[in-house]
Amino acid sequence: MKNLTWLAVFLALATPALAADAPSKGGAGAPANAQQDARIQLATDLFKAWSSGNADAPGAYLSQDAVLEDIVGGKFQGWPAIRKFFADGIAKWPDLKLVPVSFWVSDDGVALTWTMTATQVGPEFGPAAVGKVWSSPGMSYLVIRNGKVVKEVDYHDRFNVPLSLGVDPGKAGAKLVD
Numbered sequence: 001m002k003n004l005t006w007l008a009v010f011l012a013l014a015t016p017a018l019a020a021d022a023p024s025k026g027g028a029g030a031p032a033n034a035q036q037d038a039r040i041q042l043a044t045d046l047f048k049a050w051s052s053g054n055a056d057a058p059g060a061y062l063s064q065d066a067v068l069e070d071i072v073g074g075k076f077q078g079w080p081a082i083r084k085f086f087a088d089g090i091a092k093w094p095d096l097k098l099v100p101v102s103f104w105v106s107d108d109g110v111a112l113t114w115t116m117t118a119t120q121v122g123p124e125f126g127p128a129a130v131g132k133v134w135s136s137p138g139m140s141y142l143v144i145r146n147g148k149v150v151k152e153v154d155y156h157d158r159f160n161v162p163l164s165l166g167v168d169p170g171k172a173g174a175k176l177v178d
Contacts, residue, residue: 039110055087093118129165136160
C-alpha cells in the first residue's frame with residue numbers, strides 16, 4: 001500500500017495541471033489552458049529544459065541578455081551567467097526536476113506554480129538525508145518578448161528542502177541551500 005501511495009504522489013508531481021477548471025481566453029491575471037496559449041507552451045518547454053539535466057537546454061528559450069532572479073540563489077544577468085548558475089545546480093542535483101502545476105497569463109508573460117524535486121547526494125543535511133528525494137514548491141513569473149523569456153523571477157522557500165528531508169533547518173550543522 002505504501003508503494004501505491006508513493007506512486008500516486010509521483011504521478012501527481014509529474015503531471016502538469018491547469019490553473020482553471022474551464023479554459024480561459026487569457027488576459028491579465030487570468031488562468032489559462034496550456035494548449036491554447038503560446039506563453040504557456042514556452043513556459044512548459046523552458047521548465048522541461050530546466051528539468052533535462054542539460055545545462056545548455058534552457059538557452060533555446062531565453063534571450064541572450066535575459067535576467068534570472070532567484071529569491072534563494074541570487075540575480076544572474078545574461079545567458080552565460082544563468083547557464084553557470086544552472087550548471088552548478090545540476091552538478092549538485094543531477095536529477096533536478098521543475099514540474100509546472102498551474103499557469104496564469106498576462107499581456108507581457110506568464111506566471112506559474114511548480115514543484116522542484118531532486119535526490120540529495122551531498123552531505124549538507126547530514127548522512128541520513130543522502131539518497132532521499134526532497135521537494136519544494138515555488139512560483140515563477142516569466143516576462144516574454146519576441147517568443148523568448150527576457151526575465152524569470154523565481155520565488156521559493158529555502159527551508160522547504162531540509163524540511164522535506166526531515167531536517168530541522170534551525171538545527172546546528174544544517175546547511176541551507178545556497
